[in-house]
Amino acid sequence: MSLAIDPSRVDEAGLLRELRAFVEIETPSRNGEAVNRLADHVEAHARRVGLDVERRAGTLGFGDILVLRTPRPVGGSVPRILILAHIDTVHAVGTLAGRLPLRREGDRLYGPGVYDMKSGVAMAIEAMRLCLAHGPSHPVDLLIVPDEEVGSPSSRPAIEALAQGALAALVVEPARDGGKIVTARKGVGLCDITVRGRAAHAGVRPADGRSAIRAAARLVLELEALNDTERGITVTVGTIGGGTGRNTVPDECRLQVDLRLPDMTSAEEILKRIRALRPVDPDIRYEIAAALNRPPFASSAAGLEVFDEAARIADALGFRLEGVATGGGSDGNFTAALGIPTLDGLGADGAGAHTLDEHILLSSLVPRTALLANLLLRLPGAV
Ligand SMILES: [Zn+2]
DSSP: OOOOOHHHSSOOHHHHHHHHHHSSSBBBOOOOHHHEEEEEEHHHHHHTTTTTEEEEOTTTTTTOOEEEEEEOOOOOOOOOEEEEOOOOOOOOOOTTTTTOOEETTEEEEEEEIIIIIIHHHHHHHHHHHHHHHHHOOEEEEEEEEEEEGTOOOOTHHHHHHHHOOOEEEEEEEBBBBTTBEEEEEOEEEEEEEEEBBBBBTTTOOOOGOBBHHHHHHHHHHHHTOOOOOTTTTTEEEEEEEEETTTEEOOSEEEEEEEEEEEHHHHHHHHHHHHHOOOOSSSEEEEEEEEEEEEBBHHHHHHHHHHHHHHHHHHHHHOOOOEEEEESSTHHHHHHHHTTTOOEEEOOOOOEEETTTEEEGGGOOOOOHHHHHHHHHHHTTOOO
């Protein structure tokens, strides 16, 4: 296969300069002002490379949403490609000056959000620039959201609206384990449970008490018994907290539970079983709130076609692309659930997402940007 865009055309220095600038502006999801400082920078950069910018004011206290577009061909209704990205990170302001400074060590570039996913944002813009320079192509929308790391509560409607009618959704989340591309993701469920009992003095009237902690302990075992490795269902009680003091029978205990569900059938089944859990003691009450935060993103035939095309391009670029299913959720779950062929993990290769070891492999930037740019030009059905 001859490639429309040769990797030598990737502006590596420019890409790296932007990536460093992105990382130097720290952007924890819940700090809308900080996220908007980076949105300002990204907006200016996008305009410089010739993209149209639509900026939508943030809601729910989050930063703004950016939609970067390649200029539209006049009068055509050519199919559109959607790229999904986010500029928020899980790292607090101060991480950069503290435990995770922006630094290069050999092929590695470390920094908060460098891997998840500021590199993806920089790569997507560069890929769009390359498409523009290449000449007429189909339209591309790059949606950059401010709140992905907390489940995209303010941007989900925008993601779903822009996905409608798109030829494909390409997610520039980081690559997995040695450059792998994500072809399926489990759905993510969130469950909060409050167990209510009755307080009593532990020494004077213990028999009057109904321990919420004891009931919660039993409940934890019931919840975790729902784990089913074979079916890919995981139920994890992540936090537990309760009681007011050593000498009081506790009247309240709270649990936070994480659910990973491979498909809608298992999602409905597990949510139903959790909601149906009942205490053994009639004096104990459960308050259960359980819902799917991100729907499962199962591999589809159309999605695999996009993957096959990406794998052929990678071949021509000299590397092997492998697909993988992961338990981690992303905004790709929303688009896949709408039936849009979705490919995820098109960002940089590296490791340590959400940790102080977060880094990318610098050598992955150019080939994977070239992969993305060529994929934009070669998608089945594209011009
Ligand atoms: Zn991410």
